[in-house]
Amino acid sequence: MHGLTRSDDNFDRWLAGRGIKNGLTSRRPFRALMAELGDTELVVEAARGKIGNGLGYIVATETRVILVGQAVRALASESTVESIELDSISAVVLVEGMFQSTLTLTTSSGDVTVDNMTSGAARMAAALRNATVAVTNDIRVEVDPEAEKRCPYCAEVIKAAAVKCRFCGEFL
Secondary structure, eight states, rough: OOBOTSSTTTHHHHHTTTTTTOOOOHHHHHHHHHHHHHHHHHEEEEEEEETTTTEEEEESSSSEEEEEEEEEGGGTTTTHHHHEEGGGEEEEEEOOOSSSSSEEEETTTTTEEEEEEOOHHHHHHHHHHHHHTOSSOOOOOOTTTTTTEEOOOTTOOTTTOOOOOTTTOBBB
């Protein structure tokens, strides 16, 4: 399985490229994530979104998914951390919108949703699907057929499931 550990030299830069930064408003959730991650735990994918009612991170490792949330109006409060074992995930549902996506994980204890994912949702869904396929075959990734997005090449509005832009002809 491909990924990085905390001891890799470019680990922090890799996380920052996925929206997970140690910034002013995200310092507590970042620290909570680093405290939760083991030094040798292999991180496969990471993304930023809304978990609960505020800023959140979803991080997939080789064995589990870590969700870190921080209420926007309660930055003084502690971050919430939830860990879900990969073998407890029975479905991964991705709904892509024009500007943001929603990722829902169906687990044995209920659904977990990460909203307002502006980037990385498709990467995360694919990583979770690939990581859990060895554990269970009941994984599905869905894209709402009516969802739309903007073409990254010409900025025209196209269907989210499109693989080629009908306006400029570029493959997505």
